[in-house]
Structure formats: structure tokens, C-alpha cells
Amino acid sequence: MVTIADKAVLVTGANRGIGRALVEEALSRGASRVYAGTRQAWTHPDPRVTPLTLDVTDAAQIRAAAAEVASLDVLINNAGIWLFDDLTDRAALDRHLAVNFFGTYGVTQAFLPLLTRSRGAIVNNVSLMAFAALPLTPSYSISKAAAFSLTQSLRALLAGQGVTVHAVLTGPVDTDMTRGFDIPKASAESVARAIFDGVASGEEEIFPDPMSAAMAESWRSGAAKALERQNAALAEAALASG
Numbered sequence: 001m002v003t004i005a006d007k008a009v010l011v012t013g014a015n016r017g018i019g020r021a022l023v024e025e026a027l028s029r030g031a032s033r034v035y036a037g038t039r040q041a042w043t044h045p046d047p048r049v050t051p052l053t054l055d056v057t058d059a060a061q062i063r064a065a066a067a068e069v070a071s072l073d074v075l076i077n078n079a080g081i082w083l084f085d086d087l088t089d090r091a092a093l094d095r096h097l098a099v100n101f102f103g104t105y106g107v108t109q110a111f112l113p114l115l116t117r118s119r120g121a122i123v124n125n126v127s128l129m130a131f132a133a134l135p136l137t138p139s140y141s142i143s144k145a146a147a148f149s150l151t152q153s154l155r156a157l158l159a160g161q162g163v164t165v166h167a168v169l170t171g172p173v174d175t176d177m178t179r180g181f182d183i184p185k186a187s188a189e190s191v192a193r194a195i196f197d198g199v200a201s202g203e204e205e206i207f208p209d210p211m212s213a214a215m216a217e218s219w220r221s222g223a224a225k226a227l228e229r230q231n232a233a234l235a236e237a238a239l240a241s242g
């Protein structure tokens with residue numbers, strides 16, 4: 001279980017929305033260093049914040065960012081895009097996968113040596129749409145389902161190295177992403193608090209807002225979670241026997 005005080009935290013997509021709220025919440029919980037990954041130059045008045053130029057689709061920027069970080073306890077893969085499509089244009093799918101799935105994958109792989117050394121945590125800001133697609137944004141939903149599956153496999157594969165891997169099954173949050181949608185939304189600040197609370201209490205899936213929280217119990221006691229555990233045990237046994 002990983003708490004934030006005196007820890008080094010990296011947040012991607014840190015300049016606005018949930019990412020920005022995560023930066024502020026990490027600072028208020030006493031993080032010793034917050035690496036803020038952003039596409040555009042960005043500054044923060046707190047000297048504990050180190051901006052990193054980090055477009056998660058850019059392999060060279062990911063490598064350069066990893067080279068700038070000496071130690072890391074918590075990686076939060078938060079950067080994401082959400083665009084409307086209807087599955088007729090493959091480019092929309094490619095775009096979502098590039099940011100929401102391969103971005104998460106690429107950043108995670110680059111920082112894994114540091115996280116293994118610190119026995120740290122990986123937190124993937126997924127979406128409730130990983131559970132059930134919203135057919136108005138099918139490419140987004142596919143990319144988040146893929147990111148959720150990545151989270152499950154990494155969790156099992158890294159457990160033996162002491163790295164915890166968390167999925168955030170976020171519902172609607174009041175950010176630029178959902179502007180124009182007239183539905184109940186949680187604040188980014190409350191979601192950021194719930195994410196760090198969930199990591200601290202060792203929750204594998206974090207349900208950080210009222211809509212997602214209503215699904216938490218049925219997920220935790222449900223058949224899909226039981227199957228995930230069964231599959232993880234199967235893999236562990238197979239890997240142990242060579």
C-alpha cells in the first residue's frame with residue numbers, strides 16, 4: 001500500500017482537469033516531488049513540481065522524461081482523449097488507442113525500472129466505459145477496455161516485484177472533456193482525493209465518484225473479478241513451474 005507523503009509522483013496530462021487536481025492533491029498530501037507531464041510548456045509555483053515535456057504518443061519524449069527522473073513511487077497514467085465517432089473511420093480508433101492505450105503502455109514500460117526499485121504503484125485512469133461501451137464514443141470505449149485489460153495483466157505480472165497496479169473506473173467528472181454534457185458530474189478535486197485514498201487503502205479498482213461508486217460492490221463480489229483472480233493464479237503457477 002502506497003501513501004503519498006514524502007513520495008515522488010508522476011502525473012501525465014497534468015495541466016488541466018483531473019490531472020491538474022491530482023497534482024494539487026499530491027502536493028497537499030506532502031509529496032516530496034511531483035513530476036507533471038504536459039504537452040505544452042507549463043509551470044507551477046510549488047518548487048516540488050518538476051514539469052516534464054511528455055506527449056504520451058511520442059517515444060522520444062517518453063525516453064527523455066524517464067531519463068530526467070531519478071526515483072519514482074507512483075505513476076499516474078491520466079492523459080487521455082475522448083472524441084465522438086461511429087466506427088466508420090479507422091483513424092479515430094487509431095487516435096484513441098495511441099493516447100489512451102499505447103500511451104499508458106509506453107509510459108509504464110519506461111518508468112517500470114524505477115517503480116520496481118521503489119516497490120511503487122501504477123495508477124491507470126481508465127473509465128467506466130471500460131466496463132460498458134458508450135456507442136456514441138465507441139473508439140474511446142475500446143481504448144479504455146484495452147487499458148483496463150492491460151492493468152489486469154500488469155497487476156498479475158508485477159505482483160511478485162511488489163508493484164501494485166490500480167485501475168480507476170471513473171464516471172462523469174466536470175472537466176473540459178465533458179463540457180456541454182448536462183449530466184451529474186463529480187468535481188475533479190473529489191476524484192483526485194478518492195484516487196489517492198484508493199491507492200492508500202490498496203484497492204485494485206478505484207471507483208472515485210458517485211456514479212462509479214454505486215458499482216463498486218457488485219464488481220468486487222462479481223464473476224468477472226473472481227475470474228481475474230483465477231486467471232492470475234493460473235499464470236502465477238504456470239510461470240513458477242517454468
Ligand SMILES: NC(=O)c1ccc[n+]([C@@H]2O[C@H](COP(=O)([O-])OP(=O)(O)OC[C@H]3O[C@@H](n4cnc5c(N)ncnc54)[C@H](OP(=O)(O)O)[C@@H]3O)[C@@H](O)[C@H]2O)c1
Binds near residue numbers: 171
Ligand atoms: N472527465 C470525465 O468525465 C472522465 C471520465 C472517465 C475517465 N476520464 C479519464 O480521465 C483522464 C483525464 O480526463 P479529464 O477529464 O481530466 O480530461 P481533460 O480535462 O480533457 O484533460 C486531458 C488531459 O490529457 C492531456 N492529453 C491529451 N492527449 C495527450 C497526449 N497525447 N499526451 C499527453 N497528454 C495528453 C491533455 O493535455 P492538453 O492540455 O495538451 O490537451 C490534458 O492535460 C482521461 O484519461 C479520461 O479518459 C475522464
